[in-house]
Amino acid sequence: MREQTLSGDHQEIVRLDNACKVYQMGAAEVRALAGITVAFKRGDFWAIMGPSGSGKSTMMNILGCLDRLTSGSYYFEGNDVSRLNDDALSEMRLRHLGFIFQSFNLIPQLTVQRNIELPLYYLGWDALQSAQRAKELAEQVALADRLHHRPSELSGGEMQRVAIARALANDPQVIFADEPTGNLDSATGAQIMEVLTKLNEEGKTIIMVTHEPDIAAYAGNRLHMIDGNIDRIEQGSHETD
Amino acid sequence: MRQTRITRNILLGIENLLLHKLRSFLTMLGVVFGVGSVVAMLSVGEGASKEALSQIRKLGSTNIIVTSIKSAEEEATATTHSHISVYGLTYEDHRRMSEGFSNIRQTAPVKLMRKDSRLRERAIELRVVGTTPTWFDLVRRDIIAGRILLPQDQKNLAPVAVLTEFGARKLLATESVIGQTIRVGGDEFEVIGIVKSESGQAGNIQIPDQEIDAYIPIEVARQYFGDIFTKVTSGSFDREMVELNQIIVQVDETDHVEATAAGIERMLERFHKKKDYIVSVPLALLKQAEATKRTFNIVLGSIAGISLLVGGIGIMNIMLASVTERTREIGIRRAIGAKRRQIVFQFLIETVVLSTTGGIIGLGVGVLIPLAITYFSGMMTLLTLSGVLLPLLISMTIGIIFGLYPAMRAAKVDPIVALRHE
Numbered sequence: 001m002r003e004q005t006l007s008g009d010h011q012e013i014v015r016l017d018n019a020c021k022v023y024q025m026g027a028a029e030v031r032a033l034a035g036i037t038v039a040f041k042r043g044d045f046w047a048i049m050g051p052s053g054s055g056k057s058t059m060m061n062i063l064g065c066l067d068r069l070t071s072g073s074y075y076f077e078g079n080d081v082s083r084l085n086d087d088a089l090s091e092m093r094l095r096h097l098g099f100i101f102q103s104f105n106l107i108p109q110l111t112v113q114r115n116i117e118l119p120l121y122y123l124g125w126d127a128l129q130s131a132q133r134a135k136e137l138a139e140q141v142a143l144a145d146r147l148h149h150r151p152s153e154l155s156g157g158e159m160q161r162v163a164i165a166r167a168l169a170n171d172p173q174v175i176f177a178d179e180p181t182g183n184l185d186s187a188t189g190a191q192i193m194e195v196l197t198k199l200n201e202e203g204k205t206i207i208m209v210t211h212e213p214d215i216a217a218y219a220g221n222r223l224h225m226i227d228g229n230i231d232r233i234e235q236g237s238h239e240t241d
Numbered sequence: 242m243r244q245t246r247i248t249r250n251i252l253l254g255i256e257n258l259l260l261h262k263l264r265s266f267l268t269m270l271g272v273v274f275g276v277g278s279v280v281a282m283l284s285v286g287e288g289a290s291k292e293a294l295s296q297i298r299k300l301g302s303t304n305i306i307v308t309s310i311k312s313a314e315e316e317a318t319a320t321t322h323s324h325i326s327v328y329g330l331t332y333e334d335h336r337r338m339s340e341g342f343s344n345i346r347q348t349a350p351v352k353l354m355r356k357d358s359r360l361r362e363r364a365i366e367l368r369v370v371g372t373t374p375t376w377f378d379l380v381r382r383d384i385i386a387g388r389i390l391l392p393q394d395q396k397n398l399a400p401v402a403v404l405t406e407f408g409a410r411k412l413l414a415t416e417s418v419i420g421q422t423i424r425v426g427g428d429e430f431e432v433i434g435i436v437k438s439e440s441g442q443a444g445n446i447q448i449p450d451q452e453i454d455a456y457i458p459i460e461v462a463r464q465y466f467g468d469i470f471t472k473v474t475s476g477s478f479d480r481e482m483v484e485l486n487q488i489i490v491q492v493d494e495t496d497h498v499e500a501t502a503a504g505i506e507r508m509l510e511r512f513h514k515k516k517d518y519i520v521s522v523p524l525a526l527l528k529q530a531e532a533t534k535r536t537f538n539i540v541l542g543s544i545a546g547i548s549l550l551v552g553g554i555g556i557m558n559i560m561l562a563s564v565t566e567r568t569r570e571i572g573i574r575r576a577i578g579a580k581r582r583q584i585v586f587q588f589l590i591e592t593v594v595l596s597t598t599g600g601i602i603g604l605g606v607g608v609l610i611p612l613a614i615t616y617f618s619g620m621m622t623l624l625t626l627s628g629v630l631l632p633l634l635i636s637m638t639i640g641i642i643f644g645l646y647p648a649m650r651a652a653k654v655d656p657i658v659a660l661r662h663e
Binding site: 097099101 | 246260570573576578579580657
């Protein structure tokens, strides 16, 4: 096990400091994160791996500002966000983060365009600008001709591309992808991973949770977790530990 | 900016409701019926009470009306043929009233009789009212043409008559009737004026004038026709001696009306052996009618409240189901960055749109019902602005009250759990 000590480095975008997350399951306490210290750099592509129950989803929720630590600290771009209230966390997600999920999580009654526009709606963009931005994003994921379709009319791969477009709408600092290929066949999964790789090459920081080594291989860095702890970290294609 | 946000929220709400048209329609049905019945009941109630109040007001709020009636004993003995019933108010009663009470401003004695009359070849049965000039002041009738009775007509025993507009029309004469001679019973009268006619009942008081009246000086009536009347009813004669059929009394202030009425009652009790008179106070009736209206409004309000409550619960029920059904959507919105209050707002708007739409439809239904009632039954209905705005406001409020809990439930959804929700 290895600790990274990169505090003060402004290349660092997220950093956990002795992060603990404890769930109360009836009488038993479950330590989903057992004091993790780790930092990811801007522009990195990380895969968080581990068996189920290893704490990788909790890690993702914490980093994605969907959940709060029981103890320890979480710094986002050097700012402590571990004590923020619910509204401030919502604001963090709205302005700085983007999400891609295994089951796509598009809103079924909204068209592709309206799904992509969703973050812009909460950002307070006007309708015209939002429509323009949605169109550009749809083009970016090769879905310009699907703007007025509903999610139910799309294939799995197309739905996930809509989700990616939506995650990009607010021009986030970090994109979180939770098993993005879990519901897709391997060929479509590969296409999605190519889109994500391309985004990373263009400078986006991506943090992805997966248990598939093939998928994790797309990421430059891999963090293996076990029982709420970091098992090992593989940085770059050359570095193993 | 804020404005467009709200508009977009409302549009989003409408869009979501349109996704389930039948469900939304059924959900708002409770409010539709609630508001519809409130509007309908309010306008029917408002119309009915306005009708009653305006008729009572016609009698004058400072007036006291004393009417002669046949007492119960008299009614029982009046079966024999040659019997004369003697009852009712007397000239003496009138004198006592006009002189003995300091609060009484003026009085009008009224002598009523039915007479066959004719104007040239046109014949009609007139109700002849023998009275004094004060009568016109007390019942506040507008002069349409000519003049009303004057004190000198009284003094000179002038055979003059004032007709009502309706009566004049019946006699096929309008302004040109003035100056013409009308035959009443066996005597001739000169028509000197026409007044506006009013008719109807108010409470249990007969309004002093009817549609086809001829007003003549009371002294003339007394001299020409006397105090004894013969009524022919199915072969038998009823002979009655009544001096005055009615005395209308005007009191100086509304505050003194009830005390004066009681005083008149006491005075009459002293001089009449039998109770052959009724003292009616329009003001008391007015107060009673107003109290009745208040009670009516409270009852209507409660019924309306209950129906709207039921409607509101229906909406809440469906919205709670909708929140459960849309847990995932809520989770997605939260993950993307929607704050709790934005979720609350979204669901609240949806409920308010639902209840207000129901309110507007209900208003339409509620406006049609009184129109139909008026059309088919001729009953007066009145749609007041508050009778329209209040139910609308209530339906919106219901949306807020019954939407708040489901909306809070929606906002409490944990995005992490919601996103895994299948």
